[in-house]
Amino acid sequence: MRLKEGNKGNDILLAAIKVFAESGYHNAKIHKIAELAGVATGSIYVYYKNKETILQRIFEQLWERLYNELAAISRRTDINAIEKFDGLIDLLFDMFIKDPALAVVFVNEQNYLIQKDPKGFTPYYQKFIDLGECIVVEGIDKNAFTPDIDVKIIRSYIFGGLRHLLHQWAQSPEEYSLDSIRENVKYFSKRGLLK
Amino acid sequence: MRLKEGNKGNDILLAAIKVFAESGYHNAKIHKIAELAGVATGSIYVYYKNKETILQRIFEQLWERLYNELAAISRRTDINAIEKFDGLIDLLFDMFIKDPALAVVFVNEQNYLIQKDPKGFTPYYQKFIDLGECIVVEGIDKNAFTPDIDVKIIRSYIFGGLRHLLHQWAQSPEEYSLDSIRENVKYFSKRGLLK
Amino acid sequence: MRLKEGNKGNDILLAAIKVFAESGYHNAKIHKIAELAGVATGSIYVYYKNKETILQRIFEQLWERLYNELAAISRRTDINAIEKFDGLIDLLFDMFIKDPALAVVFVNEQNYLIQKDPKGFTPYYQKFIDLGECIVVEGIDKNAFTPDIDVKIIRSYIFGGLRHLLHQWAQSPEEYSLDSIRENVKYFSKRGLLK
Amino acid sequence: MRLKEGNKGNDILLAAIKVFAESGYHNAKIHKIAELAGVATGSIYVYYKNKETILQRIFEQLWERLYNELAAISRRTDINAIEKFDGLIDLLFDMFIKDPALAVVFVNEQNYLIQKDPKGFTPYYQKFIDLGECIVVEGIDKNAFTPDIDVKIIRSYIFGGLRHLLHQWAQSPEEYSLDSIRENVKYFSKRGLLK
DNA sequence: GATGAATGAGTGTTCATTCAT
């Protein structure tokens, strides 16, 4: 195993997530990331072209992972579209639970990054969104979901609603249990979707 | 005195909205705001303590206006809770249609500002949110909306969904008509809310 | 009498002395001087060309007054050179007692002003210094003071010593009584001067 | 590393002394110091927290050096108090001769710095002053100096006198020889001090 | 004269990025 030969590139990424979450991307200092990652400032630039690239890589890793997990769910034949939709929502909630700092970065910085350089943003994001759409379309086709909605619109609606809720939760986690939020979201959304 | 030939304080605010929308708050340059406002750099500081204060004032003005309009809707006795809910959604859509730049600023910078200085953020925002909640509660009391949801959670969900949709639209307005988005939101949300 | 028709030019000077004493010339704000003087910022410039001119005028007024008083002492025939020397020292001490703020400005800013614009500095200063020298020379001529010193050098020595002592006292007036300082100065200096 | 090709920290200090002497602390520009030191503007802040810190460091270095030299004199047993007093005066004169720019900074800025941040001012200054006092006290104890003076007061008087004389000389060195000044000071002061 | 809003040149300081070692 190559344990303490340590993956510096990844150490930097993990440190960056923490620092971006704490201070926001624009107020984050490179030297603080380096410090937290246990490397010299200059070493950051051995692994990443610049500050923005670090942020891009964070999102690439995030959406690649989420996409792969959603793909696994989507491929399953033992569950129906409704259950797959539940799975999608659980996916996002689980991500937040496992890595709150990453979630904060996602909520706060994704807009900025997409607007700044749409081409540079990871294609996994779009693939994830598309796959989510597929699941809903599948539900409509199977007569489980209502056809009276525009799937692309509702998909964004649900995505934005989730994101905002998770953000609220991240700021004051004591106010609501994530489980309560999760159940309300599922209940409300499915009432909107189900036939 | 050389003041009042056209409310410079407001000129600055309007210019700031444009510049913040274009470049984002953090990349916006004070001198560019001044230029666009037709004012000297130093004059910005006659009207606003610093850059952040300008952003705060933008949100104060925005939420004060929205709150007052929602209050007017809420007070009406000639329409029921469902129609009031429609009114709430129309309010936000209208704001976006009238001032897309303001909407972009709202979507991109509100999180940052609230996190940076929660106390300094306009109380009109919370009042607006609370009033929206009242309308839904009223609907539940009048047996129009389902009581099986947590109003505070769903209120955030809807708010976040709306915000994200409007943001998407602002970035590529040609892809969807705002009216189509508006109708889908109303339809989907009311399916979730109605008894 | 023209009392509350008020001498604004002098009000400004008095305010400036206070503000310069408190914050130092370089950190003093014109608008604070105006506020303290009870006039508008712009009015300062009706009476004085700029900030430096105010400082120059303060020193002009100070040295004109001191010179006239020393001249009166110098002219007297009823006292000898030694008593005149005592009078010179008393003059400076009295100034400090009557107007500590003015004294602080004198100690802190005179060097700066002379170096910045030697030509612009009030000629009363030089006249005062010369007159002090005369008194000592008179003492030497009358065989009261020793001729073994260079009067110009010792005059500066005494002047600097006095200034430093007064400065020390102004910073912590509780540590020494001005009278104790005065007597020590007279005693020590006269030991140095007397034949 | 790119450090140590000639002690940049000290280069900056030397440049700062020159620029402070020429323009005064408040009018000195950081970029000019950098230029003179042959260093980039930003490098100043690698070595010093800010402009004021540079000034503090100048005084620290100055008084540490003077204190150590005076301590060496004070420790000697082969010379009496009178000779030590001469040594003290020579010390200050020598400093001025070797580094007139440093002397100008000392005369012009020490008051400001002490008043602005008394705690931040180098303790070597007080130690120097105290040691000077010791020498005079020793002279009194050994019956060489008169006990009829307050040592603390006269110590300030002498210090201030010296400072002023050196300042005068630095502004127009041609008018008097430093040696003439030095001898007059010694003569006059010792007349005042000796029994 | 008196006002105080408006001005804009000026500057200390930050920090992402570079590069000699």
Add this chain to the structure above:
DNA sequence: TATGAATGAACACTCATTCAT
């Protein structure tokens, strides 16, 4: 690869001074 001292462009903010009223 790894370092961290060095860089210098960039910018928010200040404030003495002006001038239309």
